[in-house]
Amino acid sequence: MSGRPETLFPLFAGLETLEGVGPKTARLLEQLDITSPRDLLFSLPYAVVDRRRRETIQGADLPQTLTVEVTVGAHRPPRNRGGAYRIHVEDSQADFQLVYFHARSDYLAKLLPVGARRVVSGKLELFDGMAQMVHPDHALPVDEADDIPEFEPVYHLTQGVSQKVMFKAIQGALTRVPDLAEWIDPTQVLKENWPDWADAMRTAHHPEAMDDLSPNAPARARLAYDELMAHQLTLALARLRERKARGMVSIGSGWLRGKVLEALPYRPTGAQLRAMEEIAADMASEARMNRLLQGDVGSGKTLVAFFALLVAVEAGGQGVMMAPTEILARQHMEGLHPLAEEAGVVLEILTGRDKGAERRAKLAALAAGKIQILVGTHAVFQSDVEFSDLRLAIIDEQHRFGVRQRMELSDKGVAADVLVMTATPIPRSLSLAQYGDMDVSVLDEKPPGRKPIRTAIIGTDRMDEVIDHLRRAVAEGRQCYWVCPLVEESEVVDLTSAEDRFKRLRAVLGDGVVGLVHGQMPGAEKDAAMAAFQSGETSVLVATTVIEVGVNVPNATIMVIERAETFGLAQLHQLRGRVGRGEGASTCLLMYQAPLSEGGRRRLEVLRETEDGFRIAETDLEMRGAGDLIGTAQSGLPRFRIADLERQANLMAIAQSDARALLDKDPALTSDRGKAARVLLWLMKQDQAIRLISVG
Template sequence: MSGRPEILFPLFADLTKLDGVGPKTATLFEQLHIEKPKDLLLTLPGSGIDRARKASIRDAILPGTVTVEVEIGMHVPARQKGRPYHVHVRDAQTEFRLVFFHARGDYLQKQLPTGQRRVISGKVEMFDNMAQMVHPDHMVPVSDGDSIPEFEPVYPLTQGISQKVMYRAARAALAMVPEFDEWIDPSQIKQAKWPAFRDAIHGAHAPTSLKDMAPTAPVRERLAYDEMFAHQLTLSLARASVRAKPGIASVATGKLQSKVLAAFPYTPTGAQTRAIAEIADDLGTKTRMNRLLQGDVGSGKTLVALMALLTVVEAGGQGVLMAPTEILARQHMESLEPLAEDAGIVIALLTGRDKGAERRAKLEALAAGDIHVLVGTHAVFQKDVFFKDLRLAVVDEQHRFGVSQRMELGAKGTSVDVLVMTATPIPRSLALAQYGDMDVSVLDEKPPGRKPVTTATVSTNRMDEVVGKLRNAIDERRQAYWVCPLVEESEVSDKTAAEERFKRLRAALGDGVVGLVHGQMPPADKDAAMAKFVSGETKVLVATTVIEVGVNVPNATIMVIERAEGFGLAQLHQLRGRVGRGDGASTCLLMFQDPLSETAKRRLNILRETEDGFRISEEDLEMRGAGDLIGTAQSGLPRFRIANLETQTALMAVAQSDARALLTTDPSLTSPRGQAARVLLWLMEQERAIRLISVG
């Protein structure tokens, strides 16, 4: 599989090979991300114009596009420069006129000789009680009338490229499409009633009605599936290459786990029990685990992670838990330490702050196997950190950790199992697209003891009431967060917004009561301000969104989010999850500025209605689209040209199970269908997958 198959050469040739595309036009096409004929094929028309022939413009709804046969009447040249040139015409029932600006009379006389018949097509509108067609799109002799398509596809355009150029180039590209061997499972083709690839691509570029352009139209659905299938094959190959390297089986004895469960104040939820079992099964086999643990705010991920860590310790190995920031690493340490004591295991914290003799002692204990579980930040990656027998890495908050860090971590032990935890509920389609190489466990129940949070919306002109409410809460020894608005222009104004609010609240509530955290502060000051709030020394923490991930202050029962309409749904849900962690009844106040747009209203209402993070994430996806939801830049989301992640979730799930099934029976893609799938991978430019096959 050294290089691109010959059958694809024409589709990857220069655009200038296409009819009507010179070097200058080729440069313009790059604006549309079209660099080769293949890109043009996957750029489908976005709408269409009905050019079915009518007897008269009277049969049409005006203004609208009409195609009629007419008899050419009198020509009326422009009376003065800049005025239009008119040609009177008559169809079967009525008269109207054609209008041309900057026209050359001799050319029009030749095209439209008085007394002759022509088929014309273009937009007709009323002007001074007279119907007129300005610059017809088509004017042909009656004998060529069939050259006007009954339904004309309309393509996305860019400056300097017209529909005509696009249409011609697309036709030229279509002429290059060869017959491919089928890469889709025959039973899937039959059940979905899909055409072959070549027929599908021809059909998608030649719709006969708007119905043919719906994502569910067989020609479009097939092509969307091809994109998804290529993407899922790539992810499945990545998954297979991880699983191919032998792992170590860590079989639980249950000795340590039972001690923790006995001391635990609640019975685990069904979802927790299920996730613990799925992870234990993975750890117990020789195949390396690569699992995503998805849980909503407060769904009890910590217990699941600890059970996984105890499994490898019971089997004689070590585990590591990594967090994106030092504050979070400390919090994990605080919540795990008492539980580790119940189990009688040694747990230690390693961060960038550990220096000198203390650090050396920890590293020696780690290398000797005296520390069973290490909690830390990316400091655990450093060159001098050695484990005696590292078997499991639990990584908190995936989006701060790319695939490359997962691999670096894997290199620390001979074959480390990886469990990634994320508190951002991700809609199923995105989870499939982004984490298709991982197996997923979902915590979709709240453990007992988590109090629901009352969510209310309040206009910013009631600021004084809100401050009054804070004063009462402080008197009752409660704490509160105050999240400042995101300011678009620059980081600096985020900082000023937070500082202004801090000053005003300090003036209203008293000195020493209010703390401040924002993104521009040196890490040490940030940590100090957070620590004061965690210990209860400050009662109100004014912050930009740095607090959305993970901070745990059970005594905080009020969350005020200023200008909440500017935040995404998932973000608001994450912020709200910072309260409701203790025994006190908690409130989340969404402050908004009037007037609210419809979308913003809908967003705030969804939050008032539900605390279910998965439902919220589905709504968020529907309202904002996939790219915004995870921030396309670092999201690792594929850029599909035809497939739509928001609406075609089910198709993505089919593509994933088909890709995994194909690789189970044909791991090196050498069967006839496997060979066809290789061509698809080249066609969709999944070079990463091709490298994995050639290596694997």
């Protein structure tokens, strides 16, 4: 796969090779991320203006854009500087005015000579009972009027680039569109009635009605699919490489898992058992496991993860579980400890805090294979950490752990199987975009014994009632989280800071009852406050969102979220999941400040109606869009120019199976369709994929 195919050269030439694009325009277009004719083609119009010619403006609904042939009448220059220059014009049945500001009269006299016939096109509006067109978009002699397109596409612009310049540049780029061989499965093309790539490109840039701009219009859907397909091909190639990199075969005897199952007070859910089987089968195969374990808050991921670690131990090896923060690593340690006791396996923790002799002793035990399961932070990947026989790496809750990091893990010579766990339910289309190279196990049932959480929506004007309710609960020995919007840094002064709330609750509930945790505190203080709450020493923990992920206090049964309307849906769902972990019935109070926006109200209502994280995530995606949902900057989520993940989620799934099927039949992409797919990868600038083919 040497270099870019020749057919694509014209599309990747400099912008200045296009007619009407000089160095200045080229520099301005760079601000829109447009550096070649190819990028212009992928900047589709977002609107269309109907400029079909009419006989007269008579009877038109104003304001609207109209195109009509007129006779030019009298010119009325402005009386004072900066005033309006007016020109009277008449069509076959009615008259109106053309209005210009800051225009030179000699220029207008030449453009619109009195008595001449002209075709004008622009937005006509009523002003003081008179129809007027301010700065027409076009004013041309009748014999040149064919230059005005009947339907004019409207493009996103940047300062200094006009619609006219953009339109012309794109028309130029369209003359370079080559005919390319088809890379999409022919049955898919037939079923959807999609045009080929070149036709789709031409059609998308010549919309004739608003419907042509819809993501479902055949030309647009096809171009979106091309983007998704290229992305999924890249992920599938990465997956192929990962699977080819021989993994370790870890076949467990099952006896450790049997001991733990017997000791469990309940039976695992069907979803848990299914996931355990899928993982064990992956670990037993020669290909390297690359699986995502996706489970909502409280769906029992820890048990599934522990069973995977036990397979590694039963097979005579070691397993490691990595968490993003020290607090979470300690929590995993606490969660796994009783299970490890039942199984009789050696479990240790390694974090940045381990220093000196203690650290050296742990490293020696690890290298000798005496520690069977290690829990830790990223510290477990430092160069002096050596395992005796590492077979499984579990990575917890990492949006920040993208394809690239997973590859680095394998570059460490760790042929270990990899399981990534996430507690954030991700809608299917997004999980395919982000984790498309992985196989996915979903935990979508709640284990027995988890009670539903009652969720109520309350205005901040009822604060006194809430505090009163809290006082009674604390007297009964219950614990409560009180989540505030972010601390003082926020410019918005009216967001109550955690400090103030802490003081007010302490005044009402008494000293030593209320703890405080926020992002500005030093780590040790934060840990101390968390520990005091976990041990039940304090009954109320006032916190900013640092408690979102993973903190486990079974006795906490009340969650108050202040100014809930300022949080995202997924965040609210994660916060609510901090309660309802013990015996007691739990409540979540969402406090909002009136008036609520439409979106704010809908978010709170969705939470009140359901505890299903996947349903919540789908709603979140509809409401916010994909980029916001995971914070595009740090999510490793690709940025698509045409595809719309919210509205075209179904296409992503088809693209994934199509890409995998193509590579199953033709892993080196040497068949006709394979070669076409290579061209697609070049066209979509998927350099990473192209490298993978050339190495593979």
